[in-house]
Amino acid sequence: MPSPAIEFLGLTKDYASGFWRKRLRRSLDNLTFQVEEGEVFGFLGPNGAGKTTTLKLLMGLIFPTAGTARVRGRSIDDIAMHREIGFLPEQPYFYDYLTGRELLDYYARFFGYSPAERRDRVARFLERVGLSDAATVQLRKFSKGMLQRVGIAQAILHDPQVVFLDEPMSGLDPVGRREVRDIILDLKRQGRTVFFSTHILSDAEMLCDRVAVLVGGKLQGVGAPGEIVSMEVYAMEILFEAREGRSLPSSLSQHEHSTQTGGRYRIEVPEADLYAALDHLRASDARILSVTPLRPTLEDYFFRLVGRGKAVARDAAEVASR
Amino acid sequence: MSVIPGVVAVNTFREAVRDRVLYNLIFFALMMTGAAILVGGISIGIERMVIINLGLSAISIFGLVMAIFIGVGLVHKEMEKRTLYSLLSKPIRRWEFLAGKFAGLLLTLVVNTSLMTLGLAAALYYVGRPFVLSDATILVAVYFILLQLALVTALALFFSCFSSPLLSTLFTLGMYIAGIFSTDIHDVGMFTSSLAIQWGARLLYYLLPNFHNFNAIAAAAHGESIPFALIWQNTAYAAVYVALVLIAASAIFSGRNLK
Numbered sequence: 001m002p003s004p005a006i007e008f009l010g011l012t013k014d015y016a017s018g019f020w021r022k023r024l025r026r027s028l029d030n031l032t033f034q035v036e037e038g039e040v041f042g043f044l045g046p047n048g049a050g051k052t053t054t055l056k057l058l059m060g061l062i063f064p065t066a067g068t069a070r071v072r073g074r075s076i077d078d079i080a081m082h083r084e085i086g087f088l089p090e091q092p093y094f095y096d097y098l099t100g101r102e103l104l105d106y107y108a109r110f111f112g113y114s115p116a117e118r119r120d121r122v123a124r125f126l127e128r129v130g131l132s133d134a135a136t137v138q139l140r141k142f143s144k145g146m147l148q149r150v151g152i153a154q155a156i157l158h159d160p161q162v163v164f165l166d167e168p169m170s171g172l173d174p175v176g177r178r179e180v181r182d183i184i185l186d187l188k189r190q191g192r193t194v195f196f197s198t199h200i201l202s203d204a205e206m207l208c209d210r211v212a213v214l215v216g217g218k219l220q221g222v223g224a225p226g227e228i229v230s231m232e233v234y235a236m237e238i239l240f241e242a243r244e245g246r247s248l249p250s251s252l253s254q255h256e257h258s259t260q261t262g263g264r265y266r267i268e269v270p271e272a273d274l275y276a277a278l279d280h281l282r283a284s285d286a287r288i289l290s291v292t293p294l295r296p297t298l299e300d301y302f303f304r305l306v307g308r309g310k311a312v313a314r315d316a317a318e319v320a321s322r
Numbered sequence: 323m324s325v326i327p328g329v330v331a332v333n334t335f336r337e338a339v340r341d342r343v344l345y346n347l348i349f350f351a352l353m354m355t356g357a358a359i360l361v362g363g364i365s366i367g368i369e370r371m372v373i374i375n376l377g378l379s380a381i382s383i384f385g386l387v388m389a390i391f392i393g394v395g396l397v398h399k400e401m402e403k404r405t406l407y408s409l410l411s412k413p414i415r416r417w418e419f420l421a422g423k424f425a426g427l428l429l430t431l432v433v434n435t436s437l438m439t440l441g442l443a444a445a446l447y448y449v450g451r452p453f454v455l456s457d458a459t460i461l462v463a464v465y466f467i468l469l470q471l472a473l474v475t476a477l478a479l480f481f482s483c484f485s486s487p488l489l490s491t492l493f494t495l496g497m498y499i500a501g502i503f504s505t506d507i508h509d510v511g512m513f514t515s516s517l518a519i520q521w522g523a524r525l526l527y528y529l530l531p532n533f534h535n536f537n538a539i540a541a542a543a544h545g546e547s548i549p550f551a552l553i554w555q556n557t558a559y560a561a562v563y564v565a566l567v568l569i570a571a572s573a574i575f576s577g578r579n580l581k
Contacts, residue, residue: 056580059407059411060410061410061580062579079415080413086411087408087411088408089407089408092404092407093405094405095333097336097341098336106329107409107412109329110329110413110414111413112325154408155408155411164411
């Protein structure tokens, strides 16, 4: 049976704080789940949830207090594991005295390619991230978006099977975000596993096969975005225009979930009341533009969890202060 | 044999060149030109000695400043700017990174020192005397300076693995100064009846790098020959000391959580 792409086995990290009296703060608590080969996996959580800590543990930048993790069956302590992975750090910063081409050539040297293969790869990957024209420009003259793109190029330069991206869309304009999305989808088409942390939930919803939600260092749930959020319709949204000179029944115009922009109205009604509301609109000769079922989004789920996490933390603080 | 330290070393050298570190050569060239003109006019018969003394001292000081100030920043800069994050995600061990950083700065110092030695030779040529065999001592003195710089670089790298650049600078400078007087520290132990002080002095003598034996500037200025035994002894001493310091630095750095 093939090993999963990534296995977290009770990964835990404590940080010591304080100068004289060292106190331990748990940043990551017993993280245990798996990511399968070929998945695009979203690692979600608010700032300070432990997402970057997890990625730093995987990269060997920090060491776990307890537990471990494996990538394609190899322990994170095994240097050979690093041949199989690519990593884009959050807000990447590279040697700014190098040009884009020199930077990629430098990283390619760690994989033992011949000079001809290095040249070919560097040119190919600069092209792939749209930086061919900036190949000879020093990185100190790169914009944030360009740095992010060269960062992605260095992460996938050696065709890794598993790619880790820490907040890859952060700080990018819509065009940049779309380019990153396209690269992630392209990697998926090639059968690679992509594990990316983000707090931009629409991106996760659009791209991910599965997601994990982390709050306060604790795993809150793992599953497909559709499994994690209930697919049940909680309301129906009706978008319509009122005819000139015709007034709307007060049950619709003064509905508590009604908003008006110019002559357009948007109301949310329970599913059971939909037909009654449509009858009212027909009687008023309103022009119905759309009727859409509303389901909870990943964002709603996320906010609920974060709110719960904060409440738990608040309760714990109150108990501690008594 | 891993080629990875070599890859890191070449990049470290390239960084130094692009950060205009070698611009110190301009100051050195101006100083040697000025000294050659001045000395040629006022000190009849001792021009050679003055130029060699001045030139070798300047090579040593310029090198020391570079070794300490760049050395303490080698690791710290990569951590602070987080360039280490993407680098260590590649198949590179931490000791390979450290060895590469050390070799890269050493390469920079060798190039810098070689160019300054050429400047010194030009100044000697200017004050008017054909080169003789005993001038080879100057090259030995330069070689000893390079060995010292290798030791200082290793120490700077070692301290920077667990302390801030400011503290690392102070520690390295302190070790250098104490190392110059290490023979005196040993002698202090000999003249006391306290066993504790005797042992303490002896321990310090063996722990501190012995820079005393690396100073051949006076011998070079006076055209005295330097025994081969001393050359071998200093080479072996520096190689072993540097290796031990780098192993200790690697052990510390390999277990460190990066911010």
